Amino acid sequence: MKTIVVxxxxxxxxxGMPKLxxxxxxxEIDDDVQITSGCRMCLLCVKKGPxxxxxxxxTAENRELIDKTRWKGILVYIEQHGNHIHPVSLEMVGKAHELGAKCGQPVFAMxxxxxxTMVTGELLTYGIDRILAYEDPAFADFRIEPYTAALEDAIGHLHPAVVxxxxxxxxxTLAPRTAARVHTGLTADCTVLDIQQQADLDQIRPAFGGNIMAxxxxxxxxxxxxxxxYKIFETAHKNSKRGTVESRSLPPQKLVSAIRVLSQIPKGAGIFIEDAQVIVAIGKGIGKESAIGxxxxxxxxxxxxxxxxxPLVENGWMDPRKQIGLSxxxxxxxxxxxxxxxxSVQFSxxxxxxxxxxxxxxxxxxxIFKTAHIGIVGDIFDIVPALLERIASDSQRVATSANASPMGRS
Amino acid sequence: MTIVALIKQVPLTSEVALDPKTGVIQRESGETKMNPYDLYALETALRISQTHGGKTIALTMGPPQAEAVVREAFAMGFDEGYLLTDRAFAGSDVLATSHALSQAIRTLGQVDLIITGKQTTDGDTGQVGAEVSEFLGIPCVAAVQQLLEISETSITATSDTGTTLMTVRVELPALIAVDKDIHQPRLPSYVRMKQTEKRQVRRITLADLPDTDRTHYGLEGSPTQVVKIFPPESNTDFALWTGVDIPGRLYEYLQKEKFLQELA
Structure with a gap:
């Protein structure tokens, strides 16, 4: 049991103590300094205080240390819908290969x-050592209970060090639900992952919603x-190494769900900013909604x-699907x-x-200038209209030029 | 029907800096607010209780001053409010927080529906709801965009799976995480704030929970540990442009890098 004593x-x-x-x-009340339940045990007061x-x-504790040698390998959850593997899953496979190579442990997928059949066939081309496939009509749509049961089963079967x-x-939804079930820790939205001996995972992510990494x-x-x-890590390369596919099934009671899917419709295409080759991103500095145009x-x-x-989404000025950042x-x-x-780090x-x-x-x-390659200190309301003018006059010139030949972007 | 909304007090601003010399986190101010995403959870709960009857309960976990967000829920129209607070919860990660919240919910009697916001603005993880539902053994549906039908035994809702909109009927009790914009949140009412001034925000401490084992909470009950915090790396490939005719220079750059060619 750890506690901070004043x-x-x-x-x-x-x-001066509260400032720490x-x-x-x-x-501090009448010279008596106390720690309240707002404490996060960040220990800054211990390190920086007088x-x-x-x-x-x-206090002495008899906490048992787990036997890390019983947990080996990196397990990737493969998200698929209608025979289509979500590309983020292949990015996870790419990272799993990198981590696995570093600590000498295998890569698994479930x-x-x-x-x-099609999905496992494709997965086999990525050099994954073992693929567990849970095939059942109960998995047709994502419902939390059967999917959690499947991932729990995969963990129990493979004993991976990392998921x-x-x-x-x-x-x-699936990761926290399963992490709670197997009673372990979960770090969301990591931006860097590294691994040590015994597959101790270094998880790095922005913290406190601000410009700090944890x-x-x-x-x-x-x-x-x-x-x-999605799009944080590089996608996996094809690999000639062939692993195995194991079909696993769950007892019927594990497939029961209190959720019934009544309908499912694809969302409109063309609204995904993830697919854009060029993005103009606006922030609070635009000042007013009417400037968006x-x-x-x-x-x-x-x-x-x-x-x-x-903030622009919170103001109701922009569609949440247009928001860049961790959230x-x-x-x-x-x-x-x-x-x-x-x-902010959360945007960057x-x-x-x-x-x-x-x-x-x-x-x-x-x-933002710490993230940028080119930083321009200036007023967007001077620069952008002037730039648009240059582009407009140029495109007129180009449009009237007989020699103009359209070229694709590199 | 009893509806519990899980809410959180967050810092007013997310602009936090790290003193590079001392490594101490600097906040602009100690000011706080209700997590903005929670307003949608509160609004959804109030609408359901208005159309279908039932009791609304706001539950938060945090330091004593977090009582303020429960008072705000009162001013919006909530019936009851609880503050889960104890030094034993200090340093709780997602697992320990979710365990504590689920334990507190168990002390509230029969609960039919638990509503959370999408995420908080200080943690940004959006994971606590799913873990709470697991500890309570009830189904959860995230990214709820619309409620279509509510009965005593089920709710029908549309959820955003990322690539599809899925309409589901989920049996109660259940937990749902609502997206922003499901409903426009009402403003707290001054009259109601005055009326509820004396209403008690009931405290729940470790001793009140079914599981009183301290090692299941706080830092001790948290599998993840923050090893260190540090300022983000900055980019070394950087050019600062100053001087005259920035638009012209930008135009040349965009043309040279072939970002303007398709206009032709």
Missing amino acids: HNELITDPA CPFGAIV HGVFELQE VAGDAL LVGGTNNGR HIRTPNHRPQFATVR LFEQLAVALGGQIACTR GRTVKPKLIITCGVSG AGMKSSDRIIAINTDTDAP
Whole structure:
């Protein structure tokens, strides 16, 4: 049991103590300093406070250490629908190969569905050592209970050290549900994954919603669950190594669900900013809703799509599907131009792998300039209209030129 | 029908910086607000209770000052409110938080529907709802965009699976996570705030839970541990453009890099 004890007798500046805690969990009442239930055990007061005042006390515990040698391999949950593997799953396979090679452990995959022959055939081309296939009409649509039962069974069967799940809507429900069932830790939306000996997984993600990264470990639980958003990692390469496919079935009571799917319709195409080659991203700096049109013009002029930061969605100015960031979509276009975007980690995490990043912002210190390749300190309402004018006059010139030959983008 | 909304108090601003010298987190202010996504959960609960009757309960976990978000729920029209608070919960990760919340829900008697928001703005993970549903052994449906039908025994809802819109009927009790924009949240009413000034936000502490084993909560009950926090890396491939005719320079760049060719 760990707890922080306050040694009030050592405090010379009681009123200064509350400032040590970023979570407001240190309170001072009549020179008596206390820690409230707002404490997150970040231990900053222990590390940064006056010597000896905040002491971390650990009572002797008989916590059993798990036997990590019993848990081996990286298991990837493969999300599929209608014989189509979600590309994020192949990105997870790519990462699993990298992690597996580093710690000398195998790569596993598990997939559930009502007809899996095509999917398992495709999976075999990616050099996965063992593929578990759960084929049953109960898996036709994603329903949480049967899918959790399947992933739980795969974990019980394979004893993997790590479980990777793509951070799709379904994955973000399945991973926590299964992690809770097998009573282990889960780190969502990791942006970096690395692995140590005994397959200890280093999980890195932005924390506290702000410009801070947290390095997280799951020291004494297996398996270690992590979800990663689409387009964060590189997709797996085809590999001539052939693994095996094992069909597994679950007892009927495990397939029961309180959820009945009445209908399922595909969402409209063409609205996915993930697919855009060019993106114009707007943020709070545009100031007012009526300014959006200007940036839409730029997006159209570049043959791209418009996207935005979270505050614009929260204001109700933009469709949530246009939101870039950890709580929105991850994009990797050839070019992204950010206009009036300050660049929180939560935003940057969703676009920093873009090929070229041009940031326009009036604030020289805006964090977006740490992510950008080209930083322009200036007013978007001067630069963008002038740029549009140049493009318009040029396209007129080109349109009248007989020699103009359209070329595809590289 | 008894409906529980799970809500959270979050920092007013997400703009947090790390002092590069001391490694201490700096927040602009200690100000807080209701997690904006929770407003949709609260609104959904209120609408269901208005059309189908039943009791609405707001439940939050946090420090004593988190009582403020429960008061806000009162001002929106909630009947009852609970604050789950104890130093034993300090340092809880997703698993320990979900366990604590599910334990607290078990003390509330018969609950038919639990509603959460999509995620919080300080953790951004959106995982607690699914874990709570697992600990309670009830079904969960995430990304709910629309409620189509509500009865005493089931609700019918449309959920966004990412690539499809799936309409499901789920038997109660159940947990749903509603998306933003499912309903426009009402504003807290001043009159109701005054009326509920004296209404008690009931405290639930570790001692009140069915499972009182401290090692299941807080840092001890959390499988994940933060090893360290650090500022994000910055990019080394960077050019700062200043001076005159930025639009012209940008235009040349876009043309050189072939981003303008399709216009021809």
